[in-house]
Amino acid sequence: MPEKSAAGGGLREQKKRATRAALAEAAVRLAAEHGVENVTVEAISAAAGVSVRTFFNYFDARDDAFVVIDTDISARVRSTVLRAPAEVPPLDAVRDAIAAELAEAEQQHELWQLHAEVLRAAPHLLVRSLGAHMADETGLAVAIARRLRGGPTDVPGTTATDEDARRSLDLYPRLLAAVAGTAVRVAVEHWSADPAERHFADVFQETFASLAAGLPAPPG
Amino acid sequence: MPEKSAAGGGLREQKKRATRAALAEAAVRLAAEHGVENVTVEAISAAAGVSVRTFFNYFDARDDAFVVIDTDISARVRSTVLRAPAEVPPLDAVRDAIAAELAEAEQQHELWQLHAEVLRAAPHLLVRSLGAHMADETGLAVAIARRLRGGPTDVPGTTATDEDARRSLDLYPRLLAAVAGTAVRVAVEHWSADPAERHFADVFQETFASLAAGLPAPPG
DNA sequence: GGCATAACTTGCATGCTATGCAAAGATGCA
DNA sequence: TGCATCTTTGCATAGCATGCAAGTTATGCC
Incomplete structure (x- = not known):
């Protein structure tokens, strides 16, 4: 126990x-x-x-x-995102926060391994898992939104494109939070198909790099 | 019936x-x-x-x-993606294919509306909905991969960066398919929070524009 | 048309999942 | 110690889900 x-x-x-x-x-x-x-x-x-x-x-x-192995992972991700230096782009902040958590989780190796095994054999649980862990997608979205508001230029007055910006602001945090979660899932799935070939961190970074580049067609 | x-x-x-x-x-x-x-x-x-x-x-x-409301939506999306002109970037091809389906779906307006309502009131169903989409996701990923292989330059020989390209190719289609699905979900969620404010097509386009730009922090 | 086959539906039996309720046990605090 | 609170547990109940065998209906072939 x-x-x-x-x-x-x-x-x-x-x-x-x-x-x-x-x-x-x-x-x-x-x-x-x-x-x-x-x-x-x-x-x-x-x-x-x-x-x-x-x-x-x-x-x-x-x-x-x-x-659920560790209940408060998502809380830690949120707070890490909020603590990131203001000049770090949102996507990077989220990426690094998640990366830190994943690195942390690897220390409980044995049980984690079993857990991953179980999830791989049961796809519907994988969905439930990622859904549960980082998942209060909405919570992460709120954190991102707050980060943006208290952002780089500490906002003197309202600009001309104000309404437009506010609308974007509502959509953007949601989108970033959701896409980040999806990216993690895809990275895990892709990596776990052949864990020996590459380090997970490698796949993870490539995934986020592709996102940051706007999902262009890969060379070939 | x-x-x-x-x-x-x-x-x-x-x-x-x-x-x-x-x-x-x-x-x-x-x-x-x-x-x-x-x-x-x-x-x-x-x-x-x-x-x-x-x-x-x-x-x-x-x-x-x-x-699941319409089973063969995903099949139509796949085939549309495959039929798109070779010079269209993958992300755009997927975006347009989905946009076409959504326009189609709006004709069954009433049921669609109800469906969105139900999902919004039941978060755990939304998770399950994710699961359902994941099944399609693999199919869409395959279509994207095929599109890439039969792509613009009809591949004479293997280049120097071959291995690197192949690895990217495995990950990329999965990522694009998954992210596109997520983007649609977020667009629907965001729009349905206040359907009167904007046209859905507008939100949808903005969502994909943000993706194509690499999810940069919005101006503000 | 008429028949054999394969596919679909149904009722029944069974076992597992999930929740409300009230009684019994463990814990915290004065 | 003794009271208040929280937790655990058994019981009852309802719904979810699957296997099986029998009955119905479409389909293909003569």
């Missing part, structure tokens, strides 16, 4: 963390061994030493147990 | 299309009226005039009924 990162306040809090982690870990290990579809909630609960009913106190749906 | 677009081969084929469409339409209408969570498979099946068991012959899961 491993604990989560920062050991929070009281005993209750710790126990909850431990239970959630135990359930998630049990789910992933069982799935790696027997295949996702052959793992029942009952089995997961038993392996974690709690009742089935308790499982559903922690997860809204069976699939969610396979999906 | 409306029929689908191009009336396919036999009577069976037609009936299947009709049944699937009836189920999907019933699902969306019931969801719009009573809320997604209050619509049972039984109700959908009854409204479509088939048994519950038959529902599951058409959809793997209840939620899938709310997600």
Whole structure:
């Protein structure tokens, strides 16, 4: 029964963390061994030493147990984006924030490996996973929007193209957040098709480079 | 019991299309009226005039009924992309193919509107919708890849940067397909938040313009 | 037309997923 | 210690999803 990162306040809090982690870990290990579809909630609960009913106190749906390893990744991405120097372009800021998180995650290697394996065998879970992790796409969009408002030129007055800018501003953060998430997913999928060939970081950077260049046809 | 677009081969084929469409339409209408969570498979099946068991012959899961409205949109997009003149950049080809389909879809206005409404009220369905699009995504990626191979310069021999190009080629079509899908979703979401303010086509074009420019920070 | 075949639909049986409720147990605090 | 609060659990219930076998309907071939 491993604990989560920062050991929070009281005993209750710790126990909850431990239970959630135990359930998630049990789910992933069982799935790696027997295949996702052959793992029942009952089995997961038993392996974690709690009742089935308790499982559903922690997860809204069976699939969610396979999906969330670290709950607050998206929060960290948001705050990293906000802390980036003002002169860094938004796309770069998002890219670097995500890259940092991915590098971080690789340190929990073994479980992460299993997790990736499980997700690769179950595409519908991969969607759910990326959806869950960075996913409060809307949250990231808000962070980006805030970053833009408090941006480089600390805005004296309103310009002539004001209305036009505001409209763009609404659309742009949403688009950037969504596209970034998609890019990560594509990078992971492409890389995991043949993990040996290239480092993931390499694929990741190429993906974002293509985005930054406006998705031109590659030479060839 | 409306029929689908191009009336396919036999009577069976037609009936299947009709049944699937009836189920999907019933699902969306019931969801719009009573809320997604209050619509049972039984109700959908009854409204479509088939048994519950038959529902599951058409959809793997209840939620899938709310997600796919027109099955062969993606097929038409693919073929349009392939038919585009060779000198058109990939991103533009994809944009125009999708734009054409969307213009088409607006003729079924009312149902489409309902569908967007339902998805907006049910975030988890939107995730699932993503999943559905991902299936098409691979198909679109293949079309893009083929288009690139049979592209402008009809490839005499292999160049020096060959390996590099091949790696890019694998990643690029996937990325373009995925990002295009995401862009459409974002455009729809943004537009549907306030449909009166702008024409959808306008938002759509702005979205793809931002992509083509490499997602630079908007002026402001 | 009439028949054999393949495809589609249906009801039944079964097992898993998910939620509400109330009782019992664990924890935190004075 | 004893009270207030949160958590866990079993039970009941409803809906979701699949396999199977039997009944219906289209299709192709004579």
